Amino acid sequence: MRRPKLRFIIVLSGLMILALLFMTCQTLKENIGILSGGKVSTSDVEAVEKTTEAVRKSFAEITDEEEYYIGRAVSAMILSQYPVYKSDAVTKYINRVGYAVVIHSDRPETYAGYHFLILDTEEVNALAAPGGFIFITKGLLKRCQDEEMLSSILAHEVGHVSAKHGLQSIKKSRLIDAFRIIGSEATKRYAPEKLAQLTDIFEDTLGDIAEKLIESGYDRKYEYEADKLSVKTSVRTGYDANGLLDFLGTMVDDTSTGSEKGWFKTHPTAKDRIGRVQKEISAVSSMPAKNDARTNRFQSAMKALK
Amino acid sequence: MSKTSRFKLLLIGVAVVCVALLLAETLIIKVQTTYVRKEPKFYSSPVATLNAGESVTQISSQAGWFKVRTSKGVEGWIHSQAVATGKLKVAAMDKSLKTSATANEVALAGKGFNRQVEAEYKSRNKDINFGEVERMLRIKVTPEELRRFLMDGKLAEFGGAR
Incomplete structure (x- = not known):
């Protein structure tokens, strides 16, 4: 009596495993079909679209690719206002430190990696557009005395990108409108009317970011967060994070020409930031030391800066 | 060997295949282009280049990196932020799942603010300088250049990283 029962259980579980195996293969196949951009049934697309529309609510759901297109256009706006400082040697050096x-x-x-560019102006400023387009002015570079100071500023800007501060300055209502249009279309090409609506929102989105980036500055809490990230990243990289304090020190009570523009205008006061950065630094248990090899290569790279 | 135990063995075999299939995760590249590297480090030599939408099979993972096999059979490491995991349908259909964002990332590839929207924006704003943006995008730091820079400056694993 026991054997047939056992056989029944074995056969049944075998069938269940086979069914599971079959379902897994099917799901995998379908997933791959959708993901690799292969031919997908209309019902699949509709299901995904509906869910996508329902899921996308905030800046955090902007895809890396969309962020890239936003960043490209914000950068194009910045580069329409400032000329590029053209020196391959200095640009290469800045990009190596940046990376x-x-x-x-x-x-x-x-989406398209980080890229660092020098703006040809004496104004002291550094800007980061979404997706990893980072700008530093010649005026700011001249204030740096070593690689630690430079890297701390680049790390602050990378912090704005990694914490998506630019995307967070987009008005929420715009995103909701954009997500609604995007979610209602199953194709990648938009009909003229939808394209016009989406481009209107795109322009307003750029306006939101540019206003914060160039005119009013980010919310203070984002600047403090970027400083915090700068200290953390510098230490991980092997830089002495005091470079940020050294740099901020050059900005205290500055009354030189242009001290009402750029970083001075868009950032909290240096004094205010120094106190907070000091706290972050004192929490670091083992701070990397400055190094002559780095300071030497910084000085030789900056010789070309005019 | 009795018939029953042979069948049991067969069942175990099927179960093993099943588990292996469930574990073999398909990863889709969500960045424009990325390297498959010899080691899980950004300055490690590239063994293959992958573009957005291509898929790879995950072999294992380690602190932010996936060991993968490409469709051409090349094995190496890619950073986790360069990929979306392949559980699109399962994840995207379940609205309660917070992780669906990366799955959507793939479903939304090429949509939203895209090349077409940029072209329309450009036609409205002819004075905006996209030429310099294209030049900026061509600035690259190669893994070898990065390795040398870190080494010479005694940075990261080559010196004082904490």
Whole structure:
């Protein structure tokens, strides 16, 4: 009597496993079909679209690719206002320092990677557009005395990108409108009317970010957060995070020409930031030391700066 | 060997295959382009280049990196932020799942603020400088250049990283 029962259980569980195996293969196949952009049935697309529309609610759901297109346009606006400082040697050096920091940041990968560019102006400023387009002015570079100071500023800007501060300055109502239009269309190409609506929202979105980035500055809490991230990333990279304090020190009570523009205008006062950065630094148990090899290469790279 | 135990063995075999299939995760590249690297480090030598939408099979994972096999059979490491996990349908259909964002990332590829919207924006704003943006995007730091820079400056694993 026991054997047939046992056989029944074995056969039944065997069938169940086979069914599971079949379902798994089917799901995998369908997933891959959708994900790899293969031919997908209309019902699949509709299901995904509906869910997508329901799920996308905030800046956090902007895809890396959309962020890239926003960042490109914000950068194009910045580059329409400032000329580029053209020196391959200095630009290369800035990008190497920048990348050393990027790979130790909380967000080393973005859609098209990070790129650093020098703006040809004496104004002291550094800006980060969404997705990893980072700008530093010649005026700011001239204030840096070593690689630690420079890396701390680049790390602050990378922090704005990794914490998506630019995207957070987009008005929520705009995002809701954009997500509604995007969610209602199953194709990647938009009909003229939808395209016009989406482009209107795109322009307003750029306006929201540019206003914060260039005119009024981010919310103070974002600046403090970027400073905090700068200290954290610098230490991970092997830089002495005091570079940020050294730099902020050059900004205290500055009354030189242009001290009402750029970083002075869009950031909390240096004194205010120094206190908070000191607290962050004192919490670091083992701070990397400055190094002559780095300071030497910084000085030789900056020789070309005019 | 009796018939029953042979069948049991067969069942175990099927179960093993099943578990292996469930564990083999398909990862989809969500960034424009990324390297498959020899080691899980950004300055490690590239062994393959992957573009957005391509899929790879996950072999294992380690602190922010996936060991993967490409469709051409090349094995190496990619950073977790370069990929979306392949559980699109399961994740995206379940609205309560917070993790659906990365799955949507793939479903939404090429949508929303895209090339077409940028072209329309450009046609409205002809004075905006996209030429310099294209030049900026061409600035690259190669893994080898990065390795040398870190090493010479005694940074990261080559010196004082904490």
